[in-house]
Amino acid sequence: MSQQQPSQLVWLFFRSSGRLSRAAYFLGGLLVAIVQAFPLYRFTLVPEGTPESETWAMVFFLAFVASLWSNIALAIKRLHDLGRPGMMALVLFVPVISIIAFLALCLFPGDPGPNRYGARTNAPG
Template sequence: MPDKSAFFWLFFRFTGRVSRAAYVLGFLLMLVVMSFPLYQFMRVPPESAMAQLWSVLFGLTFLVFLWAHIAFSVKRLHDFDKPGLFAVALFIPIVSIIAFVALCFYPGTPGPNQYGQQTNSPR
């Protein structure tokens, strides 16, 4: 059985470091999960009660995964040995695209740094 505390750390905590692969895979997972309520919303008539339900579920999913994306980005910045405050760049138009690509493709600091001994662990 998977460790639930590791899952919670990966998606919702701001400590530790994550690798490029974990960052990209986590983002893709969030994208797929968030797409489901949006897809369901698009399938039903706009004025129906189901449309309201799916739109609320999409909004809640969006908020949860916004937090998770920020947490992932902070941990990815920690892998570069940079403070998590730089994640603010993800909210600046155009800069956000460049920052996201950099977080996806550039390798982090090899070995231990001030944010952790290794990647993909809380410490």
């Protein structure tokens, strides 16, 4: 594995600069949801109050915190691709509107050429 791949994954999930395509946003969001759902699933399989349940609860909490920031970072980069400011990502925390915002980010095409947030899609700005 080259040094380039880990830094690209860190950029994709934890940095807010640059632009992101519809497909990358959707697939990144799907991976984040799976990472968050797996510990929750494992937690539901173990008896309540056991050390194993406490471990899976902690793993879920850590995955939730990491996935929260990852979802924000993905949305900011997707908004940048649309030529919009990243602060609009806060809409993802408003119930009902968040579903509409997610669908809009998945469906609307980004700017075809360079914009103020980056020269090209799927790259840091």
